[in-house]
Amino acid sequence: MKFILLCLAAVPIFAQGAHDAVADLNIGKRVFDSQCALCHGPDGSGGRGPNLRKAKLKKAPDDEALRKAIADGLPPEMPGAWQLSIREVASVAGYVRTLGKVVVEEIPGDALKGQELFAQTGCSNCHIVSGKGMGNGPELSAIGTRRSAQHLRESLVTPSKFLPDGFLLIEVIDAAGRATKGVKANEDLFTIQLAQPNGRYQSFNKAALKKLTRVTGQSTMPAFDKLPAADLDNLVAYLASLRGTE
Amino acid sequence: MKLALIAFTIAAFAQVPYERIRDAAKEPANWLTYSGNLQGHRHSPLTELTPANVGALKVKWAYQFPGGRNQTSPIVVDGVMYITSPNRAAALDAKTGRELWTWDRPIPKDYQSIGFGQVNRGPAILDDQLFIATLDCYLVALDLKTGQQRWEVKVEDYKPGYSMTLAPLAIKGKILVGVSGGEAGIRGFIDAYGSNDGRKLWRFFTIPAPGEPGNETWAGDSWKTGSGSSWVTGAFDPELNLVYWGIGNPGPDWNGDKRKGDNLYTCSFVALDADTGKLKWHFQFTPHDTHDWDAAHVPMLIDAPVRGQVRKLIVNPNRNAFYYALDRVTGEFLAGQSYAKQTWAKGLDDKGRPILIPGMDPSEEGVLVWPALNGATIWYSPSYSPKTGFVYVATREAAATYFKREAEFKPGTFFAGGGERRIPQDEQWGAIRALEPATGKLAWEYKLLSAPWAGVLSTGGGLVFSGSNEGNIFALDARTGKPLWNFHSGGAVAANPISFAIDGRQHVALAADRVLYVFGL
Numbered sequence: 001m002k003f004i005l006l007c008l009a010a011v012p013i014f015a016q017g018a019h020d021a022v023a024d025l026n027i028g029k030r031v032f033d034s035q036c037a038l039c040h041g042p043d044g045s046g047g048r049g050p051n052l053r054k055a056k057l058k059k060a061p062d063d064e065a066l067r068k069a070i071a072d073g074l075p076p077e078m079p080g081a082w083q084l085s086i087r088e089v090a091s092v093a094g095y096v097r098t099l100g101k102v103v104v105e106e107i108p109g110d111a112l113k114g115q116e117l118f119a120q121t122g123c124s125n126c127h128i129v130s131g132k133g134m135g136n137g138p139e140l141s142a143i144g145t146r147r148s149a150q151h152l153r154e155s156l157v158t159p160s161k162f163l164p165d166g167f168l169l170i171e172v173i174d175a176a177g178r179a180t181k182g183v184k185a186n187e188d189l190f191t192i193q194l195a196q197p198n199g200r201y202q203s204f205n206k207a208a209l210k211k212l213t214r215v216t217g218q219s220t221m222p223a224f225d226k227l228p229a230a231d232l233d234n235l236v237a238y239l240a241s242l243r244g245t246e
Numbered sequence: 247m248k249l250a251l252i253a254f255t256i257a258a259f260a261q262v263p264y265e266r267i268r269d270a271a272k273e274p275a276n277w278l279t280y281s282g283n284l285q286g287h288r289h290s291p292l293t294e295l296t297p298a299n300v301g302a303l304k305v306k307w308a309y310q311f312p313g314g315r316n317q318t319s320p321i322v323v324d325g326v327m328y329i330t331s332p333n334r335a336a337a338l339d340a341k342t343g344r345e346l347w348t349w350d351r352p353i354p355k356d357y358q359s360i361g362f363g364q365v366n367r368g369p370a371i372l373d374d375q376l377f378i379a380t381l382d383c384y385l386v387a388l389d390l391k392t393g394q395q396r397w398e399v400k401v402e403d404y405k406p407g408y409s410m411t412l413a414p415l416a417i418k419g420k421i422l423v424g425v426s427g428g429e430a431g432i433r434g435f436i437d438a439y440g441s442n443d444g445r446k447l448w449r450f451f452t453i454p455a456p457g458e459p460g461n462e463t464w465a466g467d468s469w470k471t472g473s474g475s476s477w478v479t480g481a482f483d484p485e486l487n488l489v490y491w492g493i494g495n496p497g498p499d500w501n502g503d504k505r506k507g508d509n510l511y512t513c514s515f516v517a518l519d520a521d522t523g524k525l526k527w528h529f530q531f532t533p534h535d536t537h538d539w540d541a542a543h544v545p546m547l548i549d550a551p552v553r554g555q556v557r558k559l560i561v562n563p564n565r566n567a568f569y570y571a572l573d574r575v576t577g578e579f580l581a582g583q584s585y586a587k588q589t590w591a592k593g594l595d596d597k598g599r600p601i602l603i604p605g606m607d608p609s610e611e612g613v614l615v616w617p618a619l620n621g622a623t624i625w626y627s628p629s630y631s632p633k634t635g636f637v638y639v640a641t642r643e644a645a646a647t648y649f650k651r652e653a654e655f656k657p658g659t660f661f662a663g664g665g666e667r668r669i670p671q672d673e674q675w676g677a678i679r680a681l682e683p684a685t686g687k688l689a690w691e692y693k694l695l696s697a698p699w700a701g702v703l704s705t706g707g708g709l710v711f712s713g714s715n716e717g718n719i720f721a722l723d724a725r726t727g728k729p730l731w732n733f734h735s736g737g738a739v740a741a742n743p744i745s746f747a748i749d750g751r752q753h754v755a756l757a758a759d760r761v762l763y764v765f766g767l
Contacts, residue, residue, distance in 0.1 A: 027652070030651075031651070034611075034612055034649050035667055081665070082660065083361070083499070083500075083660060083662035083664070083665040084651075084660065084662070084665070085652070085653075085654055085660055085662070086660075087654065088651065088652075168672075187695065187716065188695070188716035188718050188734060189694065189695060189714050189716060189718045189720060189729070189732065190718060190720075190729070190732045190734075191734075
């Protein structure tokens with residue numbers, strides 16, 4: 001670690017403009033912890049944003065692209081860190097590269113057995129993997145690149161611990177007293193659109209509703225806290241093996 | 247003598263002499279200056295649209311801007327609408343939206359916007375010229391009829407970070423502009439140019455130099471990189487002959503260690519003599535700001551009773567979450583209170599200075615403070631309706647964890663010294679609030695799903711128009727805040743609405759994302 005740090009610190013990094021900037025990994029870590037970890041996870045293993053503990057980053061194949069991504073952002077999801085100095089941008093980029101050098105954790109469990117279990121327990125009723133399944137929950141085709149094994153394990157055992165963005169459960173009662181539940185697809189000041197479990201969308205005029213309830217803090221996913229330890233290992237191994245088309 | 251006679255003749259036959267702008271209330275069919283009048287009210291006296299009929303408002307035409315999200319506030323004169331986008335202007339037939347002429351100026355390849363989006367907030371008009379402030383920091387005058395360039399003047403060098411995004415302010419014989427660049431360690435200023443030839447008439451530096459009053463509020467040489475941008479259009483009182491302008495944050499934004507002191511005239515309103523640019527008074531809302539709470543707001547000049555006596559007021563719902571009513575003759579603080587959630591001050595003392603809560607400055611570890619750096623309101627306009635007597639403000643309810651970082655100054659690069667991490671999107675919200683002008687007391691609010699980016703227009707028919715991030719362009723009852731009409735525009739609204747009349751029929755215009763919508767019955 002110290003070796004990497006010294007090497008990096010000695011290499012001038014050519015950032016935007018004509019200015020040279022030298023990466024300082026301590027600065028990089030401080031900025032990362034405060035401004036990047038919210039989405040990429042405290043250890044860079046991913047969250048709302050992708051896992052950065054990889055040797056190659058799809059949208060930042062080289063150092064220049066990485067610095068540009070940090071400074072300018074990657075619309076629409078990732079905001080640009082416009083307020084960082086050139087040296088800070090270079091330092092964050094340097095720090096992110098050290099994350100990619102971390103040895104990938106060993107995952108106990110059998111991914112093939114996990115795949116069978118995934119099918120048997122009805123996970124596909126809500127999750128899509130490689131085009132198969134229903135999209136009532138987050139797509140999992142590349143979940144292995146976005147989440148650490150530990151994160152996946154905790155999500156299975158206690159789903160409400162990590163509520164995914166964009167899957168807010170809504171309950172409405174219309175003027176005729178009919179109740180409808182669904183995942184919020186969109187909303188503006190006057191209307192709300194729900195995705196129902198059968199895959200159909202329904203749109204409501206909010207002023208015409210008797211009641212609109214936002215079910216916060218709960219996950220619609222059942223907890224897999226009673227699963228035998230070996231099965232849980234297998235399921236985690238399968239999910240961790242899902243890496244999309246990488 | 248002969249020259250003077252010619253000049254007089256030109257002025258006499260000019261299409262939009264200063265007097266038309268000064269007396270804008272006499273011709274509500276036109277929208278003659280950024281805020282509708284020189285007093286910064288963004289109020290249309292037109293009365294055709296009312297709470298009873300606004301539900302039938304329909305799109306009459308739309309105009310698609312080239313480029314990204316547009317923030318222009320159009321000017322409308324005698325059936326023609328003038329609009330801008332960055333380094334571009336166009337004249338449109340206000341009845342159909344068809345282009346009559348366009349003008350553009352290339353943006354230099356090495357130009358960079360340091361700390362803000364590449365936008366333009368509108369043109370100014372005077373006599374027979376249209377004025378636009380460009381990103382590369384030129385003020386350009388165009389022929390009103392043809393769009394041909396008459397003159398240009400370099401306001402400052404864009405390379406160290408100076409830029410312009412604001413609509414210029416046209417007063418008698420002068421065009422006033424301010425600059426962006428508060429995140430680049432510039433030394434801000436307000437400039438006045440002769441409207442006929444672009445000759446510089448005066449410059450007011452927002453950061454005083456050694457030997458000038460106020461320089462003692464900057465430790466050491468920190469004034470040199472003190473920022474104090476001036477990026478939002480000011481207001482003008484023709485009777486007092488005073489120009490009022492809001493000044494931006496000190497630099498570096500979030501690290502105040504090396505700029506100990508109040509850092510005048512950052513985060514202040516300044517009142518300047520329109521003829522000389524000399525400072526008449528100043529009022530600082532946020533002394534020694536460390537949260538990027540620019541006072542870059544349109545000042546609103548209102549005559550209203552305070553403790554039983556009608557006073558000449560200048561009022562401001564500020565980015566720092568406090569509302570202020572000052573005497574605009576003297577700058578005396580009269581009243582103020584918070585109008586949005588804030589956690590950085592216990593209140594205001596009897597001079598209007600914030601009573602600080604300790605420990606709210608940015609730190610290495612981060613400190614959670616309301617409001618977030620974009621404030622409880624920002625550049626977009628508030629509105630004042632003389633009909634209801636309310637001030638309307640699109641209010642942002644958001645907090646952020648503020649960080650302090652190193653700040654290294656290199657011309658033409660960020661000089662920020664930190665940043666923020668905002669609370670999650672679904673915990674942020676907003677509201678259109680109606681406030682009593684002399685006190686800032688809340689009269690009503692209409693809640694928004696997210697912290698807004700659009701300004702507010704009030705109308706003589708008793709309506710308030712604004713827009714949301716979710717794409718709604720909507721009308722509220724100006725007395726109660728009840729929603730009366732909504733159009734889904736398909737894009738986030740981040741501009742200021744205006745109103746005008748064509749063939750005697752009232753219209754409302756507001757840009758959503760990159761489309762300008764014009765509505766009428």
